[in-house]
Amino acid sequence: MPSNPSMSAAIVAAAESDKIGYIEEGTTALNLHIEAIRNVCAEAGVSPSEIDGVFSTNNSNLLAEYLGLHPKYIDTTAVGGCSFQMHVHHAMAAINAGIIDLAVVSHGEAGYSARKNKGNGTLRGGAGDPWLPAAQFGGGPYGNWGAPSNYAHALTRHMHQYGSTKEDFANIAVVTREWATLNPRAVMHSKETHPVGGPITVQDVLDSRMIVWPLNLLDICLVTDHGGAVLISSAEKARSFKTGPVWIAGAGENQSHQDMLEMDDYTATSALASSESAYRMAGMGPGDMEMAMIYDSFTVTAGITAEMLGLAPRGGGPSLWADGNASPGGKFPVNTNGGGLSFSHSGMYGMMLLIEAYRQLSGTAEDGVHGIAGKQTNAQSAVVNGTGGSLSVTGTLVLTADV
Amino acid sequence: MAEYNKSIPSPDPYVTQPFWDGAKEGKLMLPRCTTCNRAHWYPRILCPHCHSSNIEWFEASGEGFIHTYAVQNRAFGGWADETPYATAYIDLKEGDRMFTALRGVNAEDPTSIKIGARVKIEFEQASEDVFVPYWRVVD
Numbered sequence: 020m021p022s023n024p025s026m027s028a029a030i031v032a033a034a035e036s037d038k039i040g041y042i043e044e045g046t047t048a049l050n051l052h053i054e055a056i057r058n059v060c061a062e063a064g065v066s067p068s069e070i071d072g073v074f075s076t077n078n079s080n081l082l083a084e085y086l087g088l089h090p091k092y093i094d095t096t097a098v099g100g101c102s103f104q105m106h107v108h109h110a111m112a113a114i115n116a117g118i119i120d121l122a123v124v125s126h127g128e129a130g131y132s133a134r135k136n137k138g139n140g141t142l143r144g145g146a147g148d149p150w151l152p153a154a155q156f157g158g159g160p161y162g163n164w165g166a167p168s169n170y171a172h173a174l175t176r177h178m179h180q181y182g183s184t185k186e187d188f189a190n191i192a193v194v195t196r197e198w199a200t201l202n203p204r205a206v207m208h209s210k211e212t213h214p215v216g217g218p219i220t221v222q223d224v225l226d227s228r229m230i231v232w233p234l235n236l237l238d239i240c241l242v243t244d245h246g247g248a249v250l251i252s253s254a255e256k257a258r259s260f261k262t263g264p265v266w267i268a269g270a271g272e273n274q275s276h277q278d279m280l281e282m283d284d285y286t287a288t289s290a291l292a293s294s295e296s297a298y299r300m301a302g303m304g305p306g307d308m309e310m311a312m313i314y315d316s317f318t319v320t321a322g323i324t325a326e327m328l329g330l331a332p333r334g335g336g337p338s339l340w341a342d343g344n345a346s347p348g349g350k351f352p353v354n355t356n357g358g359g360l361s362f363s364h365s366g367m368y369g370m371m372l373l374i375e376a377y378r379q380l381s382g383t384a385e386d387g388v389h390g391i392a393g394k395q396t397n398a399q400s401a402v403v404n405g406t407g408g409s410l411s412v413t414g415t416l417v418l419t420a421d422v
Numbered sequence: 423m424a425e426y427n428k429s430i431p432s433p434d435p436y437v438t439q440p441f442w443d444g445a446k447e448g449k450l451m452l453p454r455c456t457t458c459n460r461a462h463w464y465p466r467i468l469c470p471h472c473h474s475s476n477i478e479w480f481e482a483s484g485e486g487f488i489h490t491y492a493v494q495n496r497a498f499g500g501w502a503d504e505t506p507y508a509t510a511y512i513d514l515k516e517g518d519r520m521f522t523a524l525r526g527v528n529a530e531d532p533t534s535i536k537i538g539a540r541v542k543i544e545f546e547q548a549s550e551d552v553f554v555p556y557w558r559v560v561d
Contacts, residue, residue: 045435045436046436047434047436047437050436050437050467053466053467053468054467057468057473057475060473066473067473068473085466085468085470086468086470086473087470087471139432139434140434140436149431149432150432150434150437150438152438152464152465152466153464154431154432155431155432155433155434155438155464156431156463156464156520156521157521158509158521159429159431160428160429160430160431160554161501161509161521161522161523162428162429162494162497162498162499162500162501162504162507162509162523163494163509164496164497164498167496168492168494168509171492171493172490172491172492172509172510172511173490174492175490175491175492175537176489176490176537179490179537229493229495230495230496231492231493231494231495231496232492232493232495232506232532233492233532234492279511279521280463280464280511280519280520280521281464285489285490285511
C-alpha cells in the first residue's frame with residue numbers, strides 16, 4: 020500500500036575520503052568514492068556488504084561491482100550538483116517502499132588531480148576514462164567491440180557446462196520469428212518488410228554469417244530506430260482513463276557485475292535475484308505466469324534468462340521454446356511481438372518489452388481494440404524481464420490483467 | 423620493436439602501476455589482501471572479498487586455465503587485421519579471472535579450443551612503458 024514516506028528513513032552516518040582538498044600526490048575519483056564509502060561504513064559500524072541500494076551520479080554500477088555488491092536498487096541520477104539531494108529523496112522512497120534497508124549515497128570527484136592528470140581518472144561519465152579498471156583490463160585492449168563480442172563467451176560456457184547446443188539456442192530465434200510473422204510492424208514480418216523476413220529454420224540460423232563464434236547473425240538482435248512510453252497511474256485513478264489498467268503486481272532489480280570481467284558465472288544472471296524479488300512482492304511464482312517477455316538481445320540472453328526466471332530447468336533454458344510451447348498458439352507464449360531478434364531493437368529494448376506486455380494483458384495486441392487473432396494471447400499474467408550491460412543488470416516485473 | 427597497432431592500455435599510477443611495472447619485466451604481479459589472504463583482479467584499494475584496505479602485490483605464477491572463450495570474426499582498428507582471433511576469460515591459478523586474446527590456438531576452428539586448457543602469460547611491448555598481457559595455450 021502506498022504511504023507517506025515522511026519520517027520513514029534517516030541519514031545515519033557521514034564521512035569523507037581519506038584526504039580532501041589539494042591532494043598533491045594525486046588521486047582518482049574512483050578512489051575518492053571508495054575511501055568515502057569505506058570510511059562511512061566504518062563510522063556506522065556496518066560492513067559494505069550490508070548496503071543494498073547504491074545511489075550516485077553515473078557510476079553506481081561500477082561502485083557496486085568494485086565493492087562486490089549486488090544491490091536491489093541502483094540509481095544513477097546525474098543532474099548536476101543537486102543530484103545527491105535527489106539521491107537521498109529516492110533512497111527514502113525505496114526504503115519506505117520496503118525495497119531496501121540500507122542505502123549509500125556516494126560522491127567522488129578529483130577536480131584538482133584531474134588537471135595534472137590531463138583529465139584521466141575523473142570518472143565523469145563512466146565510459147571513456149582510460150583508468151577505469153575495464154579500460155585497462157577489459158575488452159578494449161583486446162578488440163572487443165560491443166555486446167556480441169562479450170555475450171558470445173556466455174554461450175560457449177553454457178554449452179560446455181550443460182551440454183547445450185547451438186541448435187538449441189537457434190530454435191529461440193526460429194520461434195521468435197514465428198511471432199514476428201504475425202506482427203505487421205515487425206522488421207522481419209515477411210519478404211515484403213525485409214529481404215530475409217518471414218519464417219526461418221534452425222538451419223537458416225546456423226548458415227547465417229558468423230559474427231562472433233558461437234553467435235551467428237540470426238542469434239543477434241536487430242538494430243533499429245524506436246521510441247516508446249508508458250503511463251503509470253495511482254491505483255485510485257487507474258480505471259479513470261480511456262485505456263484500461265494492467266497491474267504492476269511485482270518489481271525487482273539486481274546486478275551481478277558491470278564489466279563481464281567481473282561476471283562470476285557466465286551461465287547465470289541477476290535475473291534470478293530480480294525475479295525472486297518481483298515474485299515475492301507479487302505473492303506469485305513462475306508457475307502463475309501465463310506468458311513472458313524476455314529480453315532477447317541474443318538467443319543466449321533469452322535462453323539463460325528463461326532459467327533465471329524459473330520458466331525452464333537450470334542448463335535447459337532453450338527448452339522453454341521447444342515443441343511449440345512458446346510459439347503462437349502454444350501453451351506459454353514468449354516474446355509475442357517478435358522480439359528484439361525479429362520485431363525491433365533500437366539498442367535499449369526494455370521499453371518494447373513493456374509495451375507488448377501491456378498490449379497483451381489489456382487485450383489490444385497490435386490492432387488496439389481486440390488484438391489480432393493468433394497474435395493476441397489469453398494470458399492474464401506476464402513476467403517481463405530486461406537485461407542491461409553485458410548480462411550485468413536485470414529488472415523484472417510481474418504484471419497482471421485487470422479483472 | 424614492431425609497431426603495435428592496437429589499443430594500448432593506459433596505466434593508472436595510483437592503483438595499477440605495480441602490475442604494469444611487473445609486466446615490463448615479464449612478471450605477472452597480482453594484488454592480494456593480507457587480511458583474508460585472497461588475490462583479486464582487477465586491482466583495487468579495497469578487497470572485494472572482505473573490504474579490508476590491506477593490499478599487497480606479489481609475483482604470481484603466470485599460469486591459468488581457459489574458463490570460456492569466443493572467436494571474434496569481426497573487429498575494428500588494429501584488431502581487424504587479426505580476425506578470426508579468440509578472446510577468453512582465464513581462471514588464474516591464484517584465483518579470480520583475467521580477460522585476454524588467446525595465443526597458440528587455431529581460431530579458424532573454434533571447437534578445437536578447449537575450456538580448461540592450460541595457459542601461460544606473456545607480455546608484448548606496445549609502447550615504451552606498456553607491455554600488454556596475453557595468454558598462450560601450452561597444452
